[in-house]
Amino acid sequence: MGLATLNQPYEQVDPSQVVAAIRSAIGVSEDHAFQPLHVPHFEGAEWDYVKDCLDTGWVSSVGSYVEKFEKEVAAHSGVAHGVAVVNGTAALQIALQVVGVGLGDEVLMPALTFVATPNAASYLGAVPHFVDSDPATLGLDPTKLDAYLAEIGERSLEGLRNRLTGRRFGAIVPMHTYGHAVDMEPLIAVAARYGIPIVEDAAESLGSIYKGEKCGSLGRVAAISFNGNKIITTGGGGAIVTDDADLAARAKHLTTTAKVAHRWAFDHDAVGYNYRLPNLNAALGCAQLESLPSYIERKRSLAERYVSAFEAVPGVSVFRERCFGRANYWLNCLFLDDPSIETRDAVLEATNEAGIMTRPTWTLMNDLPVYAGAPAMLLDGARNIEARLINVPSSVPLGENPC
Numbered sequence: 001m002g003l004a005t006l007n008q009p010y011e012q013v014d015p016s017q018v019v020a021a022i023r024s025a026i027g028v029s030e031d032h033a034f035q036p037l038h039v040p041h042f043e044g045a046e047w048d049y050v051k052d053c054l055d056t057g058w059v060s061s062v063g064s065y066v067e068k069f070e071k072e073v074a075a076h077s078g079v080a081h082g083v084a085v086v087n088g089t090a091a092l093q094i095a096l097q098v099v100g101v102g103l104g105d106e107v108l109m110p111a112l113t114f115v116a117t118p119n120a121a122s123y124l125g126a127v128p129h130f131v132d133s134d135p136a137t138l139g140l141d142p143t144k145l146d147a148y149l150a151e152i153g154e155r156s157l158e159g160l161r162n163r164l165t166g167r168r169f170g171a172i173v174p175m176h177t178y179g180h181a182v183d184m185e186p187l188i189a190v191a192a193r194y195g196i197p198i199v200e201d202a203a204e205s206l207g208s209i210y211k212g213e214k215c216g217s218l219g220r221v222a223a224i225s226f227n228g229n230k231i232i233t234t235g236g237g238g239a240i241v242t243d244d245a246d247l248a249a250r251a252k253h254l255t256t257t258a259k260v261a262h263r264w265a266f267d268h269d270a271v272g273y274n275y276r277l278p279n280l281n282a283a284l285g286c287a288q289l290e291s292l293p294s295y296i297e298r299k300r301s302l303a304e305r306y307v308s309a310f311e312a313v314p315g316v317s318v319f320r321e322r323c324f325g326r327a328n329y330w331l332n333c334l335f336l337d338d339p340s341i342e343t344r345d346a347v348l349e350a351t352n353e354a355g356i357m358t359r360p361t362w363t364l365m366n367d368l369p370v371y372a373g374a375p376a377m378l379l380d381g382a383r384n385i386e387a388r389l390i391n392v393p394s395s396v397p398l399g400e401n402p403c
């Protein structure tokens, strides 16, 4: 231990060592070009499938790629049904709606998530209720949620209510952060005990596994995103996946203007949405899905390279999957020992200055003015992650090609 660390409970990190370790992990020398956090990657049938849409004229809301994509997304998520939609936010909104979330319900979700999670609940007139996260998984903390619900929950005919607000809890939304699975077993037990449906925000976790089961198959229904920055992309897009045939049919109906099937009549039996994914985007998605297993291997190999590169760097480690999970490592995360925003920002400053794109995690949702008034539990775990986590370049080509 050096003199400077005598009064410090944490090992100090040297930002220049972080820069050097990242360069070593991604295999670039000092005069490298700008290194982005994540870029989409196309190496398979993308051109062929998209060209096929153009050649045949099937570019828009109907076409064979949509159905094929829906089947394959479901298969990659370990469930029977998939509904392709315009983006992950729309997928989450409809997933919440089909499990019965509506006006005035509260939706339990991590404060540490992307803003789409609370937004999807807000679109339905529901209120996000923020739950703490576990620094060991980066996801919703089931032990804390259990204790919290025991304290503020009140059973009623419509289900568990928040005693303080009188509102019903409509759903629990675990989000598998950067591709690392939430500890689902205890969470499923809590949800079952109180009869609250689980809607997974699996936007970042396509192909990730929890105790042998795929993320996206662990709740009643899940939402996936195929935005340009996710592990695979359709340009923009999302999917609702579930094993429940009725929920899937309802989701398909609502996302296709709630039109009643008929040869010519325009009858619509609900306020539906035009959320369907165009065939062009689905074609891109079909090609990308073929590459997914190889992408995951490369991301996992990149994670290993980060782990080795940071072994000798004091004050920082690389976030690794838990023994129960097999992560897709969508975005790699550094974890600083010292939970201080100043230390984190010094590393962000040095890396971005050196032409390496790094990012902190999201501002906690209840720190955003729009959600400042939303109910929330104590967020010690989320604050700890917020102060310590830094995302580093993670694009597929940075990993090693499997042979």
Ligand SMILES: *Cc1c(COP(=O)(O)O)cnc(C)c1O
Binding pocket: 087, 088, 089, 090, 092, 113, 114, 116, 117, 175, 201, 203, 204, 224, 225, 226, 227, 237, 238
């Ligand atoms: C990307 C993302 C979404 C939303 O997906 P879009 O396709 O961008 O609408 C939702 N939740 C999380 C956690 C995400 O990372």
